[in-house]
Amino acid sequence: MSTDTPPPENPKKSRTSGRFKFLMALVIVLTIAYSGAWLFGAYTVRTQIERAMADYATEVTSADCADLSVAGFPFRFDVTCSGLEVTEGDVSISLPELKATVLVYRPTHLLWFAEGPASYQDAFTGTRQQLQWEQLRGSARTNGWALARVSVEGEAFSLIDTLLGEREVATLARLEAHALDMPEQWNELTARSEIAVLVDLVGLETADHDISEGSVRLEAEVPGVPDDMRRWTLSTMVANWRDDPVRLISLRAEDAKSEVDIVGTIGTTNDGHLTGDFDLTTRNVSERLSAFIAPQMLDIFLGQPSDDGSYYRAYSLRDGVLLAGNLPIMVTPPLL
Secondary structure, eight states, X not given: OOOOOOOOOOHHHHHHHHHHHHHHHHHHHHHHHHHHHHHHHHHHHHHHHHHHHHHHOOSSEEEEEEEEEEEOTTTEEEXXXXXXXXXXXXXXXXXXXXXXXXXXXXXXXXXXXXXXXEEEEETTTTEEEEEEOSEEEEEEEEETTEEEEEEEEEEEEEEEEOSSSOEEEEEEEEEEEEEEEOGGGOBTTTTEEEEEEEEEEEEEEEGGGTEEEEEEEEEEEEEEEESSGXXXXXXXXXXXXXXXXXXXXXXXXXXXXXXXXXXXXXXXXXXXXXXXXEEEEEESSHHHHTTTSOHHHHHHHHOEEOTTSOEEEEEEEETTEEEETTEEEEEOOOOO
């Protein structure tokens, strides 16, 4: 019988094995904890959306998803609403699918995508239309509770009247819209910022109104915006615009035949009425409207022709009254 004893266990190997087991256990615990946190986050997101739709519902309004899901584990929250339908009174809008996604490690940056066509119905007027597109997407980014950027982009839009068959009403090649924070205008004392707005529509065509190769470009600066989105209310904005009006840098619309340019400012009074001044310059608009509008009315709305063939009219808003030159032509309701 052998009396040889087994060799002693290597202490270094034993410590290495223990560390490996500890790391494996730690990884498993962290994975389970993270999975639980992700599931709780997904449940919270779904619950908040369902609560928002429930809060919107009244006797005449509703919003509902045929199927609402939250996926994207482990690094995203992908929220998909299939069969979205929003109703308000006689009007209903439906969308096959709306999807939003947020990265877990970048929760202040949201991307969304919409699948068409969107259907519009008005039971009172009998209107039935569809808006089709090849691509429609957008994004929103914040710095904490401060808005950094909101964007919407789309391509190849087509508006179809579906009341009797299908008739194409208008098409649009490209849509681009952005709202950007202007950090250089941030006022720490008033906790206000400014937002630059840019909207670009390119390739507008509509046979009903004889518009071809149309485009619209809007550039504006919106001051008096609270730097915390939780304080965004219409009453706050209106109060801020009393001293610092919205600046309409340029609103330009044109097609193959005509041009329209508007620049100016619009603010508010103490009781919420609109006030401001803006200039309207047009080319070959009066000629196109002369078949539908009396020459005297065109003179009021568009002014007299200049030497270069353009028409100019100064407009102003005084306590909600819109004036073409010195002639009041309409009253606008207060914003509050």
